[in-house]
Amino acid sequence: MAYRAASPVESAFRSLAGKPALPPLWLRRHAGPASRFESAARDAAAFLDGLGLVAPDHGVLDVGCGAGALVPEFKRRLGPEGRYLGFDVHAPSILWCRAAFASDPRFRFEIAAVASPYGRAAGPSARTYRFPVEDAACDLVIAKSVFTHLLPGDAAHYLAEIRRVLRPGKAAVLTAFLFEPERLEAVAKTFPFDGAGEGVRWRRKSRPTAAVAYPRALFERMIADAGLRLQWMSAGYHPGAERLTGQDTLVLGV
Ligand SMILES: C[S@@+](CC[C@H](N)C(=O)[O-])C[C@H]1O[C@@H](n2cnc3c(N)ncnc32)[C@H](O)[C@@H]1O
Numbered sequence: 001m002a003y004r005a006a007s008p009v010e011s012a013f014r015s016l017a018g019k020p021a022l023p024p025l026w027l028r029r030h031a032g033p034a035s036r037f038e039s040a041a042r043d044a045a046a047f048l049d050g051l052g053l054v055a056p057d058h059g060v061l062d063v064g065c066g067a068g069a070l071v072p073e074f075k076r077r078l079g080p081e082g083r084y085l086g087f088d089v090h091a092p093s094i095l096w097c098r099a100a101f102a103s104d105p106r107f108r109f110e111i112a113a114v115a116s117p118y119g120r121a122a123g124p125s126a127r128t129y130r131f132p133v134e135d136a137a138c139d140l141v142i143a144k145s146v147f148t149h150l151l152p153g154d155a156a157h158y159l160a161e162i163r164r165v166l167r168p169g170k171a172a173v174l175t176a177f178l179f180e181p182e183r184l185e186a187v188a189k190t191f192p193f194d195g196a197g198e199g200v201r202w203r204r205k206s207r208p209t210a211a212v213a214y215p216r217a218l219f220e221r222m223i224a225d226a227g228l229r230l231q232w233m234s235a236g237y238h239p240g241a242e243r244l245t246g247q248d249t250l251v252l253g254v
Helices: 002-016 025-030 034-050 071-077 091-100 152-165 181-190 216-225
Strands: 059-063 083-088 107-111 138-143 166-179 212-215 229-234 248-253
Touching (some): 002 025, 025 034, 025 091, 034 071, 034 138, 071 083, 071 107, 138 152, 152 166, 152 212, 152 216, 166 181, 181 212, 212 216, 216 229
Parallel strands (some): 059 138, 166 212
Antiparallel strands (some): 166 248
């Protein structure tokens, strides 16, 4: 509520300071720390560049795209034949993206009309949601800071959908909080609650999907069960990470 009330004032200050227009503060806050909205997207894009995962003609799927933080990055990288589709359960974010990027026909946005603490309260389960893309149609799937909000049933289904839409030889990049059960004592300080089974933990008792952490072996098994292969992992949360970025980044292939 406070972020929503402050949004018009913040937008006016940005405009007066000559700063580029961004989604309103409350939509940026919905997607994470508002102050990191642009820089986190830049970091993610630099990560993709480092692995050579974006080409101008790519078809990109952005799972849980929020207020389109990655869109300016893909606008710069995709050529005229490139395509981007972002979907999210949060209708206000999608409606904002549709209006803000309407002039670029390469970019499309869909509302995932499923029940979610991040979207509408009622509706079909996310476990039944079919990503709005044909089989093997994507050259890059990205899910940045989305599996950190999914409990195991939804996460397993989303991994299976990623497998369905990913073109063989191409990559999916997702972030998650992974941990080794031997480090439970340290992990439990940040993720004190459990009960979803198989050691999955979360941060806020009243709202498990606010931040979910998976035992690494379980998440790797879910990846394999979906028919995906873990090709590379950059440890961010996982104990032993050289640089604590807050989330682990995983590169998956078919
Ligand atoms: C931390 S935000 C990240 C947003 C965006 N990926 C970014 O990096 O700016 C998590 C996003 O996932 C969305 N989300 C949560 N559950 C979802 C689901 N089951 N399907 C699609 N999106 C979901 C939320 O609405 C939110 O926009």
